[in-house]
Amino acid sequence: MKKYNHTTYAILGILTTGCRTGYAIKQLIDQSLNHFWKISYGQIYPTLKLIVEEELSIVQTLSERGKPERNEYFLTDKGKAVFKNWLETPIEQIPVERNEVLLKLFFGRHQSKENTLLQLEDYQQKLVERYQLYQNIEKMITSTPHNTEDVTYWLFTLDYGKRVTNAAIEWCDATKEHFIK
Amino acid sequence: MKKYNHTTYAILGILTTGCRTGYAIKQLIDQSLNHFWKISYGQIYPTLKLIVEEELSIVQTLSERGKPERNEYFLTDKGKAVFKNWLETPIEQIPVERNEVLLKLFFGRHQSKENTLLQLEDYQQKLVERYQLYQNIEKMITSTPHNTEDVTYWLFTLDYGKRVTNAAIEWCDATKEHFIK
DNA sequence: GAGAGCATGTAATAGGTTACATGATTAC
């Protein structure tokens, strides 16, 4: 089966959830997948064009009165099969995540302890903000009525973000110790 | 002060450690920074050309007998200042790390529990392998004699990797629970 | 009438990977 890039699969996936337009895809990702996925219009519209060319989707142009014209996309059987195949294939490898703070720390021998501490504290603060953001999203989605099953999956991904962010925060604490003494 | 990309700062940093050639830079990154940074020759050689053009570095071509010809790079005062300035500037923001497993899980409502479990188990296995790799690197650098201070910084970055990877492994366990029942 | 939101799209640029090309030396 022909391979596509991650962006293409993400868009195919979102088309299975009822989102129909490029604009709505952007909104859904920004609102629900924001902590582990992002996308720009510069990817969305060319990819929508691509999946139609590849016959993974068909497009219907709607001009309702009182609304701006819009293109609605629907998966074809081929599109559904390609998506399902991707869903069932394990990822090839965990990507190496470039970390600029670790890079700076790696060169720490050549800088002052004070500066290293400042970098760690700044990083930790940004991590704490991110953690609090996750908590707020969690509060919001558990207090607002949603489809129960959707919420469950949403919470899994949030839990991942919280756990990993928390581990990084704890590392900051432990590492700061070495530069305070 | 003029801005450069991360790759440029990484290379400036490595030139402060005594690495001198493009080949040696590649080796150092592959061996020591591999868990949070990677680079290809397609980035290294054009960047080395750039830093010479920008007068951040000078280059000396050596042809020793018995050795292939090589270009050695040395930071200029300007190069050292640019690097120091980068070291002292906090990162702008923590980047969003795309996570393909979370993306698949997000669409989990539309697939079988069995498949979700398989994806989680495969991911966990890859994480465990990564964790063990970190442990092995740790053993190796603590048992081989190195400059003590260098080792300390090296261990900090490894500790980060271990903590974050471990948090992800634990998340896999917790999440798998929901699909086993 | 101004601003927010809905809606679509492209071009320039940046950043990075992969494959390819070349050639010397060293160890077996």
Place this chain on the structure above:
DNA sequence: GTAATCATGTAACCTATTACATGCTCTC
């Protein structure tokens, strides 16, 4: 002689971001 290692480099390609351009509708 042949495989591994040292060493340098480029071209094609892929992915993604940013800025820009357009125009409609709805609310205040």
